[in-house]
Amino acid sequence: MMRIGSGFDVHAFGDGDHVVLGGVRVPHGRGLLAHSDGDVVIHALCDAIFGALALGDIGRHFPPTDARWRDADSRQFLRHAAALAARHGYALGNADVTVIAEAPRVGPHVQAMRENLAADLGCDIDRISVKATTTETLGFCGRAEGMAAQACVLLERV
């Protein structure tokens, strides 16, 4: 028995000198405006897991109105999502995440992101894919107003 889920997340750029992607601090001339650390990779991945379980979305599990999640390290969200999947009898089959941004360049950080995500999900790294694309300067990502990520996961009944 398998279940599939998809997730999507966007954050706008603001003042700052880095962004956090997949738990990796990536130097950049802008930061991301967010209640938490604005990690679009992990937010999209969490939503994909919640979606596969049909258990709502990240805003339901970690409301942005809750002061507990202010400047939160999003990796705790991912560990929560993984624990929830396990409690419902599922393990991660694989996950595939696409970062959508003109900048910063993601490629040099992909391996470190995959290591973080695999650690938080308790799976082998070869089950985790992180890749990146631009939007050829089109749209809000193309204008560098913000960045986005989308994720797909497959959960397998244990």
Ligand code: MG
């Ligand atoms: Mg988000």
